[in-house]
Amino acid sequence: MTNLVQNKGTEDKLLDVHHIKKYFPIKGGILKRTVAHLKAVDDVSFSVFKGETLGIVGESGSGKSTLGRVILRLLDPTEGEIYFNGDEISKLKQRQVRSYRRDMQMVFQDPFGSLNSKMSVAELIEEPLLVQTNLSRQERKERAIKIMEKVGLRADDRLKYPHEFSGGQRQRISIARALIINPQLVICDEPVSALDVSIQAQVLNLMKDLQDEFSLTYLFIAHDLSVVKHISDRIAVMYLGRIVEIAPKRALYDNALHPYTQGLLASIPIIDTDDTKQERKKTRITGDLPSPVNPPTGCPFRTRCPLAHERCSVERPELKSPENDEHLVACHLYT
Ligand code: SF4
Numbered sequence: 493m494t495n496l497v498q499n500k501g502t503e504d505k506l507l508d509v510h511h512i513k514k515y516f517p518i519k520g521g522i523l524k525r526t527v528a529h530l531k532a533v534d535d536v537s538f539s540v541f542k543g544e545t546l547g548i549v550g551e552s553g554s555g556k557s558t559l560g561r562v563i564l565r566l567l568d569p570t571e572g573e574i575y576f577n578g579d580e581i582s583k584l585k586q587r588q589v590r591s592y593r594r595d596m597q598m599v600f601q602d603p604f605g606s607l608n609s610k611m612s613v614a615e616l617i618e619e620p621l622l623v624q625t626n627l628s629r630q631e632r633k634e635r636a637i638k639i640m641e642k643v644g645l646r647a648d649d650r651l652k653y654p655h656e657f658s659g660g661q662r663q664r665i666s667i668a669r670a671l672i673i674n675p676q677l678v679i680c681d682e683p684v685s686a687l688d689v690s691i692q693a694q695v696l697n698l699m700k701d702l703q704d705e706f707s708l709t710y711l712f713i714a715h716d717l718s719v720v721k722h723i724s725d726r727i728a729v730m731y732l733g734r735i736v737e738i739a740p741k742r743a744l745y746d747n748a749l750h751p752y753t754q755g756l757l758a759s760i761p762i763i764d765t766d767d768t769k770q771e772r773k774k775t776r777i778t779g780d781l782p783s784p785v786n787p788p789t790g791c792p793f794r795t796r797c798p799l800a801h802e803r804c805s806v807e808r809p810e811l812k813s814p815e816n817d818e819h820l821v822a823c824h825l826y827t
Contacts, residue, residue: 505575506677506709507540507563512572512582514555514562514733518785531784532558534733535572537811540677545703545710547720547741549756550730553781556713559730560679563711564596565589576677594624597670599663601682606666607654613640613665614650620673639668642705644698660691667699671706679711684719696723717753718760721745726818729753732784732792735811739819749814749821751797752777791824799825 513534520527533555540546548556561567563574565581574582581592597620600606607616617639618632627635637647643664654662663683670678680699684692700723703710714720720727721741728738729752737750748754755777779796782788788795794804803824813819814826 504541505539506542506577507711508573508575509539509563510537510573510575512536512559512562512574513570514558514567515570528785531733531787533562533569534784534787536730536733536735537572538728538735538738540709540711542676542709543703543707544725545712545723547724547727548711548713548730549717549720549727550715551781552715553732553784554730555733555784556715556730557681560598560681560711560713564598564679565592566598594673595676596679597673597675597677598679598681599666599670599683601685607662607669609654612651612653613645613657616654616665617650617668617672620669624673635672636668639672642702643668643671658691659687660695663687663695664698667695667702671702671708674706675708677709677711679713681713682715683712685715692719699723716760717745717756729756732782732787734792734822735820736793736823737819737821738811743819747819749819749826750793750823751799751825752793791822 514532515529516532517526518528518530519525536559538546548559550556558567562569565584565586569582572582573580576592576596581589584592611619614633614636617636621627621632621635636650640647640650645661645664645668654665657665666683683699684695687695699710702708710723712720712723717727724741726738726740727744728735729750730736731752737744737748737753744753745757748757758776777796782792782795788805790803790805790807791797791800791809794800797804801824807824809822809824809827811820811822812827814821
């Protein structure tokens, strides 16, 4: 699915996120007053179009997982709006959110931690049907067997427990559980990072096949650009709670504009093939991620950026398009 953004209109948007912030209060003193805020997500806006995969990439602490939980309304946003299929869902009460949960599911990083070890695979996979539908026991069983086979699990294993499966199989159980109620959007929070590299490719291929078969839209969260490369149509790069660059996949890998994105690309090991003989812009990222409680003034990346200049410490760069509307970057080098 290439060039998904081109010729897309409002009716093609599944998810629209406007200026979302998620601040966590930090309490201190005897009276436990709020003394500061941890700015996990700090003014993030983007759209996701029906049928595409938007990859969200950033280091641990960049706010990407919190963003996924806010979109799913597992966490309330501090500010901003979230539109799903044109309906605003950011201000809904939790009981009103329930009807949208059916259309928005999440696959978590740690399948062992996210699956109740006391429930059999059949119970785990059928649970969303029990909560969200009025299907009979027999109908639930039939649907569960069908989805197990789709994700490459044996129906005979339905009475086994999560610990009896490998990591890759447990992630297949999580995927089956997410897909059994036919969601439109699946938020995948580092779904393959806990798996061996060989198993990662199998699970990613499975997710791609399921996307085509069930017309799914993915928000795919990962901490490095190599994982999202094959599955994403577009990629957003997050740093300290903000999107610093967003572009179609090809544009991002061939012509990364932001020094942070260039650094992430430089950290991917390269196998020396004709394809990679072109010199990649080698901006190495050094130093640690600053605290989101007290982020740097101006550009949040300036404390680690080899190209930082005077303006970077006083003025925060906005996410703008230097060349075309599909490739946006927040950096003073392009304004
Ligand atoms: S705005 Fe300045 S500090 Fe920030 S990424 Fe661009 S050059 Fe570096």
